[in-house]
Amino acid sequence: MASRKTIIGIIGGAETSQENYRLAYDVGKYIAGNGAILACGGLSGTMEAASKGAFDNSGCVIGFLPGGEKSEANAYVHIAIPTGLGIARNILVVRSSDALIAFPGSYGTLSEIALALNLGKTVVYMPGTWDLKKIAPVDSALFKEAFDASQAIGLALNSLKGGGAI
Amino acid sequence: MASRKTIIGIIGGAETSQENYRLAYDVGKYIAGNGAILACGGLSGTMEAASKGAFDNSGCVIGFLPGGEKSEANAYVHIAIPTGLGIARNILVVRSSDALIAFPGSYGTLSEIALALNLGKTVVYMPGTWDLKKIAPVDSALFKEAFDASQAIGLALNSLKGGGAI
């Protein structure tokens, strides 16, 4: 479809280190720079950093909020979806995304990585997040490590080429 | 928020008359013309008509699909959300919208009207859809009839003024 936009999901903790905040900001900037939409959980930390990066680069940010109020969204979300589904909203971040980039985070982030792999979506993961390869034979075509923002967005976008994923 | 976009939801049958197709197309056009985003179920009939109207007027259309594939969306959806939730996705059309405009439709449309009123959202309804006022004392501040596209979008946008709804 001429109209259909590529969507890249950003997952990671609502609390984050300064280093990862900067990294997520840069990834958000690249997502916007490549004409893709950024999807996330719409809250603070990693989600806010990436949202701000996309926002500052004239991108579009969609936030799937756990609660029922749009005011829950961080200041850089253009399209706030107050799902009212609680943690079950994680599936929407995953399903809306054509590929995902995972930052360090807690169990919520882990659930999103798991759901994405379950649905056969590429997850590019940054250092410090759940490195599942160490405990199980995870498909390396779907689960790929990146070490900086440019590599992350490159791997995510490359995974969509020639694919029915979009 | 400077970034937050107003979202107007369009609900109505996946099959529709030529007259309602034209009406929904015009409403979609007005939504885009007013700088709002159009949310809908992403499929055919009323949803497609309104999507095309917004698309043709350089708007942005978000479609909450019942299935798990983005290809299910009509050709005018920019942001396809393949929820995989089946009919339960109706709640997302309702919750994402700041106000809704209801066209004639079947039980799915009725469920969306009911959910919107339950959540205290304004529903502007076009002739021929479920006229609940005939069977129960529905709050007329929330449930308002419109007779043409311009009146519908006017009532929907007016309902958001001065409100915490956005």
Add this chain to the structure above:
Amino acid sequence: MASRKTIIGIIGGAETSQENYRLAYDVGKYIAGNGAILACGGLSGTMEAASKGAFDNSGCVIGFLPGGEKSEANAYVHIAIPTGLGIARNILVVRSSDALIAFPGSYGTLSEIALALNLGKTVVYMPGTWDLKKIAPVDSALFKEAFDASQAIGLALNSLKGGGAI
């Protein structure tokens, strides 16, 4: 399946009249007496009345709660499902039920009637609830009025005979 239980859903307001409380209590009693499980939203009013009726007749009650805590359930729910999905939990009351009995209620009840009819499930409705036949040509094989508890449960159970519904 030898193991599969028939489930009858009860929908209706969280606030109810004394008369409808008694009626819902009797319907709950009959559901248990017929060896069926009662499904409902697990809260007060109509839901509590029917739950108590089933409970007092040694039945089994499943409550799909909007919030995330089992303590939200009324005292007669055996199986509390704290869905955390908010009003979206209505779809679970409907989908789990083989047939539904509708009491007077507000928009939440209306959404459940609409979702049930959308899924082709029989809805037996008691006087005073949303009488959709007055505003649209609703399929009378699915949407049937009952005037007392015994008739209601009779119509609900009869609708399941010979059917793939169970």
Add this chain to the structure above:
Amino acid sequence: MASRKTIIGIIGGAETSQENYRLAYDVGKYIAGNGAILACGGLSGTMEAASKGAFDNSGCVIGFLPGGEKSEANAYVHIAIPTGLGIARNILVVRSSDALIAFPGSYGTLSEIALALNLGKTVVYMPGTWDLKKIAPVDSALFKEAFDASQAIGLALNSLKGGGAI
């Protein structure tokens, strides 16, 4: 509440080894023997094994199915909930359970472990499943290894003592 039943969730692969089938069968038997209800995803493999164990011991099994048809459930499910939510139904297995026992499984099982830990629920895990402790500092009060069926059910039930979890 006098009426409220304890619910133990069983999660694990839809395909399973003979050894784990037997183990899950035994766990299901113990769950029923302790008067608890077994919740699971209602399908084959681990879910079927545990369901059969509970069924054979006069227990009660609730299955949260991804699809919309009760016929999808294995033969030992008493209460079939055809959620129609796809993989999003995993949250219902987790939320309905007071504690969970995890068998080896793929990404779906991992998502359930993650969601359970996110909600502060005890997950007793059997050898061969996702051993998250090897890659992150998981709270050992919530995530406990068991080596046989009797130990698993013991740890799960013990975790509920003195708690508001039930």
